[in-house]
Amino acid sequence: MPKSLLGIRDLTTADIYQIYELADRFYEVLQQPTRKAPALAGKTVALLFFESSTRTKLSFELAAKRLGADVLHFSAAGSSLSKGETLLDTALNILAMGIDAIVVRHAGVGTAHFLAAHLPVPVINGGDGTNEHxxxxxxxxxxxxxxxxxxxxxxxxxxxxxxxxxxxxxxxxxxxxxxxxxxxxxxxxxxxxxxxxxxxxxxxxxxxxxxxxxxxxxxxxxxxxxxxxxxxxxxxxxxxxxxxxxxxxxxxxxxxxxxxxxxxxxxxxxxxxxxxxxxxxxxxxxxxxxxxxxxxxxx
CATH class of the missing domain: 3.40.50.1370 (Aspartate/ornithine carbamoyltransferase)
Structure with missing residues (x-):
């Protein structure tokens, strides 16, 4: 698997089936009464959504929590972006709080790739413009x-x-x-x-x-x-x-x-x-x- 999930084009067939096989395991976990597998206990996942989302955002939040991770939500409205802070500065400041992975959705094509090129943690593309999901x-x-x-x-x-x-x-x-x-x-x-x-x-x-x-x-x-x-x-x-x-x-x-x-x-x-x-x-x-x-x- 690549360090980040930026697009399907970066995955091999083996990568894709590895994800399917892991999903089978976690699907079984979700059928159990506790519905939890705390494999990511102690990790924190940040959700940076600059576009509206219901299914994708809630799904990532629930996925992280089912794995025992903490979740940090970022809202562009009312953030320092409105004061002129750059996207990268915002991401670096969030990273400095102790983040282990970032999920980003943004209208700009290539936003996830940009962040992945500048951040040491995995970046997951939650949708970037008309590029990929x-x-x-x-x-x-x-x-x-x-x-x-x-x-x-x-x-x-x-x-x-x-x-x-x-x-x-x-x-x-x-x-x-x-x-x-x-x-x-x-x-x-x-x-x-x-x-x-x-x-x-x-x-x-x-x-x-x-x-x-x-x-x-x-x-x-x-x-x-x-x-x-x-x-x-x-x-x-x-x-x-x-x-x-x-x-x-x-x-x-x-x-x-x-x-x-x-x-x-x-x-x-x-x-x-x-x-x-x-x-x-x-x-x-x-x-x-x-x-x-x-x-x-x-x-």
């Missing part, structure tokens, strides 16, 4: 592994805003390392032009993209983005790219990294679909993040 891809694929018993040879269709998605980019790096076959589906304006040169099938019709796939990963339409017409009209997007119950075939699995815009990228009738493994993703996310923290701090 490595633990999300790990927990998505782990959910498929738990369900199907394998990843090699499975076909995963990713539907939605590919242009702005750090989740999609992490999956692009992960798929060839674990033997997943990818398909992509999005409006033409939401496909990065260079992706057409990757040799991955790209569709502009959901019906064709999902046919024969083992699993669907539906991405959030990011309402904070300034989409250009006609995508500025959510009704128009939903008309052509919303995943509906009739798109799913028996045996297919439905994933979504959250948060979900019901009625936009997913039809509300899928909320309680037997195909959905969306809450399983959340559960597995704690085990995966326990595995990552353990691998970096004790592995």
């Amino acid at each position: 490595p633990t999300q891809a790990l927990l998505d694929s782990y959910t498929l592994l738990k369900h199907f018993g394998r990843l090699e040879g499975l076909t995963l269709t990713i539907v939605g805003d590919l242009f702005h998605s750090r989740v999609a980019l992490s999956h692009l790096h992960l798929a060839p390392k674990v033997g997943l076959h990818l398909r992509l589906c999005a409006p033409p304006t939401l496909v990065p032009p260079l992706w057409y040169e990757l040799g991955i099938p790209i569709y502009h019709q959901v019906e064709k993209a999902v046919q024969g796939a083992d699993a669907l990963l539906v991405l959030r339409m990011q309402k904070e983005r300034q989409y250009q017409p006609p995508l500025a009209d959510w009704t128009e997007y939903a008309r052509f790219y919303q995943v509906r119950p009739d798109h799913l075939s028996p045996g297919q699995v439905l994933l979504h990294p959250g948060p979900i815009n019901w009625g936009v990228e997913l039809h509300p009738d899928l909320m309680h679909s037997a195909a959905s493994r969306i809450l399983d993703q959340v559960t597995h996310g704690v085990a995966i993040r326990m595995a990552v923290l353990y691998a970096l701090l004790r592995g």
Whole structure:
């Protein structure tokens, strides 16, 4: 394993399966009454989140606490950053308090890499701009592994805003390392032009993209983005790219990294679909993040 987890592109196949195997162990721990494995007792993990987060932040916090570590929260609002302190100075001051690892989410691409280059402790990328979100891809694929018993040879269709998605980019790096076959589906304006040169099938019709796939990963339409017409009209997007119950075939699995815009990228009738493994993703996310923290701090 590298010293830090900055992106899937830095991991080998062996690294990825080491994380899966550790996650299996910690998943079993989470089924026990105490739900704790104090392997990181005495360690402190700092969560530096400069963007809004529910699942990722709480999942990392719970993962650290389940391992017996202390957790330090940083909020940019009201911090010395508003007084002109640099990000690096902030991180160095937090480090001086006795921090053993940092999880960072930031809108700036490369922020986690920057901190890792200047800090002596492991840095975990909790999402950097439109670059990567490595633990999300790990927990998505782990959910498929738990369900199907394998990843090699499975076909995963990713539907939605590919242009702005750090989740999609992490999956692009992960798929060839674990033997997943990818398909992509999005409006033409939401496909990065260079992706057409990757040799991955790209569709502009959901019906064709999902046919024969083992699993669907539906991405959030990011309402904070300034989409250009006609995508500025959510009704128009939903008309052509919303995943509906009739798109799913028996045996297919439905994933979504959250948060979900019901009625936009997913039809509300899928909320309680037997195909959905969306809450399983959340559960597995704690085990995966326990595995990552353990691998970096004790592995």
